[in-house]
Amino acid sequence: MEPVSFGVVGVGGYARVHLHAVKVLEKEGLGKLSSVVIRNPSKYKDEIARLEGKNVNIYKSFEDMLENEAGNVEIIALPVAIHQHKDMTITALKAGFNVLVEKPPAVTIQDLDEMIRVERESRGFCAVGFQSQSENTVRGLKKRICGGKLGEIREVVVKGRWKRLDSYYERNAWAGKFIYDGKYVLDGTVANPLSHYLMNGLYFASMKWGETASPVRVRAELYRAHRIEGEDTSCLEVEVENGARVFFFATLCGPTNEMPVHEIVGSKGTAKWTKGQDVHIEYGNGEVEIIKDDGADERIEVFRNAARYLRGVDSKLNCTLSMTRPFVLTLNGAYESAGTIRDIPKRYLTIKKEGDSVSTLINGIVEIIDEASEQRKLYSDLGVEWAYPTRYFSLKDYRFFKMSL
Ligand SMILES: NC(=O)c1ccc[n+]([C@@H]2O[C@H](COP(=O)([O-])OP(=O)(O)OC[C@H]3O[C@@H](n4cnc5c(N)ncnc54)[C@H](OP(=O)(O)O)[C@@H]3O)[C@@H](O)[C@H]2O)c1
Known part of the structure; x- marks a missing residue:
């Protein structure tokens, strides 16, 4: 299958696991890391040097990534703080991207219902990082x-x-x-x-x-x-x-x-x-x-499933918003x-x-x-x-x- 292009927002905290998962898919020929957002470059000098060496596009803001990666990035991974999940998921879906948002996708039912509605109206999908x-x-x-x-x-x-x-x-x-x-x-x-x-x-x-x-x-x-x-x-x-x-x-x-x-x-x-x-x-x-x-690492399997689903190889996402x-x-x-x-x-x-x-x-x-x-x-x-x-x-x-x- 054609490798799926990922954009990851953030490189610290749990984003490291997302970057690792994409790296594993990259080795298997199933995915590639196309872009990342690093909003605090001074905090992540080593990561920037490493990613620049790999031809990854680095953006200073989420909005910059959305604007410049249409038609390139296929799945945006959101390992960001819980209270950011709803707005960023909705913005990415509305901009035409697929999303892999961390768990919990939302902490209020009104937020989750809004995310489900926007996902239905969009061309894309939103997978959730409940990896079990x-x-x-x-x-x-x-x-x-x-x-x-x-x-x-x-x-x-x-x-x-x-x-x-x-x-x-x-x-x-x-x-x-x-x-x-x-x-x-x-x-x-x-x-x-x-x-x-x-x-x-x-x-x-x-x-x-x-x-x-x-x-x-x-x-x-x-x-x-x-x-x-x-x-x-x-x-x-x-x-x-x-x-x-x-x-x-x-x-x-x-x-x-x-x-x-x-x-x-x-x-x-x-x-x-x-x-x-x-x-x-x-x-x-x-x-x-x-x-x-x-013995498989379920955190990697979440990414594999999203990539395979996008290419029509897996018929279902393992964890959906609904x-x-x-x-x-x-x-x-x-x-x-x-x-x-x-x-x-x-x-x-x-x-x-x-x-x-x-x-x-x-x-x-x-x-x-x-x-x-x-x-x-x-x-x-x-x-x-x-x-x-x-x-x-x-x-x-x-x-x-x-x-x-
Ligand atoms: N599935 C699991 O087992 C598991 C395990 C742990 C965490 N998580 C989930 O992962 C998510 C993140 O948790 P965390 O503890 O790593 O949070 P965190 O410490 O707040 O880290 C969030 C990261 O996202 C970056 N970020 C946030 N908004 C951004 C933006 N607009 N542009 C660029 N970068 C942005 C932050 O960058 P800066 O460093 O520059 O602020 C930071 O690197 C949460 O949803 C959490 O529930 C899941």
């Missing part, structure tokens, strides 16, 4: 779910426990923010670092290929242990359209970084998948099936249900210096999340001392998120 949907294990399990091998899906339980130091929140101006630059960011476990796993929960809860299950109502608790505006610890119970329940337990205040764990319970079997490992399925008739992880609508609805419903983000008092935390930064641990969080996921209960249901009960929030006809803390 490009993993062979996740896709293999989804195929079996859609084929009815696990029966009716009843519960999906997801646990994510990561450890993020203060330096994580100091890396840019929007990290840990609820609102930045007048726009919602909702940065936290649900919208950002562990969002892949909530997305997976909704993906596995749907028995339709290429779809995620739509939430009917959500009950959620949001907390912060770090001195941030956003949340760093959450729990959600999501009732979806087919009656299944999705549970999501997450923290960025764990003692270590653990690979997130998924448990999918169906009427005919149960599947377990820990990120990076094989899927184990135990069927009701006693049979066991393993789906082997093929597929993320249940995720964004659930995210908004979680904030509506929680009503606010509660501070976890210092007496429940261990805060200490670590290297050049500071770590924040919620005491006992590993056991709390294990118990909550085993019992299918939220933290307040368990009587956790720092937890506050919340109510279900109905997402029927929900179209607009507007909330302040």
Whole structure:
């Protein structure tokens, strides 16, 4: 297939992963890096020297790239800050480009709906960087779910426990923010670092290929242990359209970084998948099936899929804007249900210096999340001392998120 021409906005932060992915496709003859936007040249002297040596067009602004690359760049990759996703995606689609936007594509349902509408009216497409949907294990399990091998899906339980130091929140101006630059960011476990796993929960809860299950109502608790505006610890119970329940337990205040764990319970079997490992399925008739992880880097697969889709080799994008609508609805419903983000008092935390930064641990969080996921209960249901009960929030006809803390 003819190599697909990419333009990447930014060269720092997660943009490095995008540049690497395009480089891998370039080696395979499937893609090429045509242009990048570097808005702060003094910050990226080495990158500029390297890219100039490779004949990559370097622009000082996104608008310059759009103006000059029509007919050359085919897919614009947007590994930019969350609050920039909507406007930049829409601008690129309207200018006739295809887009690969990072996750979450938007953090309010009104923004996502606008993006979906503009994509429909445009000639192009917008792929989303939720990369789990490009993993062979996740896709293999989804195929079996859609084929009815696990029966009716009843519960999906997801646990994510990561450890993020203060330096994580100091890396840019929007990290840990609820609102930045007048726009919602909702940065936290649900919208950002562990969002892949909530997305997976909704993906596995749907028995339709290429779809995620739509939430009917959500009950959620949001907390912060770090001195941030956003949340760093959450729990959600999501009732979806087919009656299944999705549970999501997450923290960025764990003692270590653990690979997130998924448990999918169906009427005919149960599947377990820990990120990076094989899927184990135990069927009701006693049979066991393993789906082997093929070892591919799913972040590269996102780019491969977009390139192959553009050339008509793949018939579908692995993650579309529409597929993320249940995720964004659930995210908004979680904030509506929680009503606010509660501070976890210092007496429940261990805060200490670590290297050049500071770590924040919620005491006992590993056991709390294990118990909550085993019992299918939220933290307040368990009587956790720092937890506050919340109510279900109905997402029927929900179209607009507007909330302040
Ligand atoms: N899929 C995943 O697993 C994954 C993992 C991590 C992050 N992400 C996503 O990746 C995105 C970026 O996250 P991050 O933490 O890397 O953010 P970040 O630290 O803010 O980095 C954003 C980068 O984009 C550049 N940029 C933003 N607007 C630009 C513009 N108009 N023109 C040129 N460059 C521009 C910035 O350039 P300057 O340095 O010049 O400011 C910076 O290099 C977010 O959506 C995040 O959710 C995804």
